[in-house]
Structures are given as structure tokens and as C-alpha cells.
Amino acid sequence: MFFKIIYLIILGLFLLAFIYNFVQSLIRDKKAKKALKENPIAVKSTVRDVQQVKGRVYISVDFNSSHNRLLFSETFELYEGDIKLEDYPIGKEVEIYHNDMEGVEKVRNFPVQLQGTKVKLEKGLLFLNSALIFLGAFVLGNTLFMYIQAKAFTTDIPLVGENGLYSNYFYMLLMFVIYFILTNYLVASIVDTPKSELQNYLKFYGNVAKARVITYKFGRNKNARGVKESIITLEFSTNKGEKVETKLTSFLYTETQEEYIDILYDPKNPKTVVYLRQ
Numbered sequence: 624m625f626f627k628i629i630y631l632i633i634l635g636l637f638l639l640a641f642i643y644n645f646v647q648s649l650i651r652d653k654k655a656k657k658a659l660k661e662n663p664i665a666v667k668s669t670v671r672d673v674q675q676v677k678g679r680v681y682i683s684v685d686f687n688s689s690h691n692r693l694l695f696s697e698t699f700e701l702y703e704g705d706i707k708l709e710d711y712p713i714g715k716e717v718e719i720y721h722n723d724m725e726g727v728e729k730v731r732n733f734p735v736q737l738q739g740t741k742v743k744l745e746k747g748l749l750f751l752n753s754a755l756i757f758l759g760a761f762v763l764g765n766t767l768f769m770y771i772q773a774k775a776f777t778t779d780i781p782l783v784g785e786n787g788l789y790s791n792y793f794y795m796l797l798m799f800v801i802y803f804i805l806t807n808y809l810v811a812s813i814v815d816t817p818k819s820e821l822q823n824y825l826k827f828y829g830n831v832a833k834a835r836v837i838t839y840k841f842g843r844n845k846n847a848r849g850v851k852e853s854i855i856t857l858e859f860s861t862n863k864g865e866k867v868e869t870k871l872t873s874f875l876y877t878e879t880q881e882e883y884i885d886i887l888y889d890p891k892n893p894k895t896v897v898y899l900r901q
Contacts, residue, residue, distance in 0.1 A: 626781075626782045627770070627775055627776075627781075627782045627788070630766070630782055631763075631766065631767070631770070633802075634759070634762055634763045634766055635763060637759050637802060637805070638756070638759035638760055638763050640809055641752070641755040641756045641758075641759045641809075642756055642759075643813075644752055644755070644809055644812050644813055645749075645752040645753065645755070645756055647813060648748055648749075648752055648812060649744075649749065649752075651731050651732050652732060652744050652745055652748070653744065654732075655722060655731070655732035655733070655734050656734060656742045656743070656744060658722045658723075659720060659721070659722055659734055659736055659742050660742050662722075662723060663720035663721065663722065663736070664720065664721055664722070664723050665718045665719075665720055666686050666688075666689070666718065666719050666720070666721070666827070667686065667687075667716060667717075667718060668684035668685060668686035668697070668716070668717055668718065668719050669684060669685050669686070669714065669715070669716055669717075670682060670683070670684055670711050670712065670713050670714060670715045670716075670717060671683045671684060671685050671696065671713065672713065673708065673711055673712075673713060675703070675708075678702065678703055679700060679701065679702055679703065680700075680701045680702070680703055680705075680706060680708065681698055681699070681700055681701075682698065682699045682701065682706075682711055682737060683696055683697070683698045683699075684696065684697055684698075684699075684717065684719060684737070686719060688826055688827055689827075690827060690828050690829070690830075691829060691830060691831050691887070693826075693831065693899075695826045697719060697735060697823070697826075699735075699737045699740070701737075701740060705740055705741070706739060706740060707739075710739055711739075717737065717738045717739070718738040719735055719736065719737055719738065720735070720736040720737075720738070721733065721734070721735050721736075721823070721827055722734070724824065724827075724828055727891075728891065729816075729891070729892070730816050730820075730821065730824050730889070730891075731816055732816070732817075732820055733816070733820040733821070733823050733824040734820070735823050752812075755805065762798075769788055770788070773788055775788060782795075783795055821895065821897070822897050824889075825887040825888075825889060825895075825897050826887070828889070828890070829887030829888060829889060829890075829897070830861070830862055830887065830888055830889075830890050831885065831886075831887060831899065832859045832860065832861065832862075832885075832886050832887075832888055833859065833883055833884075833885060833886075834857040834858065834859035834883065834884055834885075834886045834896070835857060835858055835859065835882060835883055836855055836856070836857050836876075836881070836882055836883070836884060837856045837857060837858060837868070838855070838856045839853050839854065839855045839856070839876065839880070840853070840854050841853060841854070841877070842854050842872060846874045850874050850877050850878065851874075851877055852872050852873065852874050852877065853872065853873055853874070853876040853877045853880075854870065854871075854872050855870065855871045855872070855873065855876055856868070856869075856870050857869065857870075857871060857884070857886070857896075859886065859888070859896075861888065861890070861893050862890070865893065867888070867893045867894060869893070869894040869895075869896055871886070871896050871897070871898060873897075873898040875898050875900050876898055884898060884899075885898075885899040885900070886898060886899050887899050
């Protein structure tokens with residue numbers, strides 16, 4: 624009985640975690656997009672490239688960061704119906720918008736908007752988190768139904784075994800693997816800033832530094848070109864002279880493997896860094 628109840632509790636806790644993550648992500652996204660509508664900061668940029676692929680439009684712009692004075696690019700993925708292509712000829716000067724992050728202690732979201740487009744919530748993230756809630760509710764509901772059918776609450780039928788609720792351990796192992804993967808996603812989603820938005824934030828607000836690579840090793844992930852990611856331990860000094868040691872994962876570093884690399888770091892949290900290829 625003990626393991627059956629523990630299993631139900633675990634499934635229930637995961638469902639609550641999925642719901643919490645959905646609500647928190649939605650609130651963060653709404654708050655960031657509301658600020659972007661009401662009080663955006665405009666940055667001048669130039670259209671560098673426009674491509675149409677299967678009903679979508681990819682507009683790349685170049686801009687100079689007013690904070691670190693570096694030239695960056697940003698690509699916006701839009702639907703053809705969202706814009707008029709004739710408004711974005713190559714070489715045209717347009718504005719891009721971002722939120723004012725002065726006084727914000729920790730960056731959670733950092734949307735960037737292209738002039739002439741509407742501010743929208745992240746539908747992909749909403750769909751994913753909604754699907755997780757459905758998955759959690761389905762698994763919990765199906766398990767409860769099985770318990771009731773087998774009278775598991777009033778009998779000594781085991782959770783797993785020849786005469787148990789599950790005849791073998793494969794299903795339990797599969798569920799363990801699935802929920803282990805989802806645990807990593809939940810922790811990253813609740814605690815961390817999405818990598819793409821963190822990179823955008825550092826383009827506008829990051830400080831430049833030269834870092835020394837102490838150690839590196841190859842990770843398991845590969846990009847579309849088959850290049851392995853590098854997991855790097857590095858150290859650098861901030862503009863205030865503070866010594867910082869932190870870690871960074873990068874596919875770009877794998878191609879060079881230099882001892883000294885350029886990075887952008889968050890002045891509010893110097894351990895937050897991204898690889899900078901100039």
C-alpha cells in the first residue's frame with residue numbers, strides 16, 4: 624500500500640508543478656509584453672536580410688548596442704500575414720524595441736519587437752506547458768481509475784509484479800525516464816531565463832570582457848552541422864575588478880578552442896555569461 628500511495632502522490636505533485644509552471648510562465652510573459660507595449664525603449668537598426676520560407680518571413684536587422692557599443696544582429700520570425708514585405712526593404716532603417724531593465728534585479732523575460740509588428744504572447748510555450756498539464760492530468764486520472772477498478776485502496780495488490788497493477792517494471796522505468804526529463808525542463812523553466820532571451824538581454828545590457836578558459840570538455844549535444852557543444856570553465860575580471868569563475872556551454876567554442884575568448888556578462892549577475900564572437 625505504501626508504494627501505491629507514494630506513486631499517486633508523485634503523480635499529483637508533478638501535475639501541480641506543471642500547473643504552477645504554466646501559470647508562472649504565462650504571468651511572466653504577460654508582464655514582459657505589457658511593459659513592452661506601454662514603455663518600450665527604441666533602438667535604431669537596419670534591415671540586412673529578408674527571407675520567405677513556407678509561409679513565414681525571417682527579417683534580420685543589424686543594430687548598435689548603446690550600452691557596450693557593439694554591432695549585433697537580430698532575426699525575427701514572422702508569418703506572412705503579420706507584415707507587409709514592402710515595408711522592410713534591405714537597407715531600410717527601422718526601430719526595434721525592448722524593455723527597460725534598469726532596476727530589475729533578475730532577468731526572467733526579455734522580448735524584442737520589430738517596428739510595425741504586434742506584441743504577442745509566446746504561443747509555442749503556452750502550447751507546450753498546456754500539453755504537460757494534459758499529460759499530467761491524464762496519467763494521474765488513468766492511474767486513479769486503474770486503482771479503483773482493481774480495488775487497490777482496499778486490497779494488498781502490489782504496484783508492480785505478476786499479480787500487480789503493472790505486470791512488469793518496463794512501464795515504471797519508462798515513466799521514471801519521462802518524468803526525469805520533465806523535471807529538468809521544469810527546473811530550467813521555473814528558475815532560469817530562456818537562453819535566447821538571455822542572449823538578447825546581454826546584447827543590449829551586457830558588459831564585454833576577456834575570459835581565460837581554465838578547462839573544457841565536450842558535451843553530448845550537437846548542433847545542426849554535427850558540431851559538439853563545449854562545456855567550459857572560465858575566469859575573468861569585471862569592470863569593477865572582481866574576479867569571477869563560471870561555466871559556459873557553447874558550440875562556437877568547439878570550432879576555435881582558444882585559451883582566451885571574448886564574452887558578454889551580466890553586470891547584475893557576473894556569472895551569467897555568453898560567448899561573444901566578434
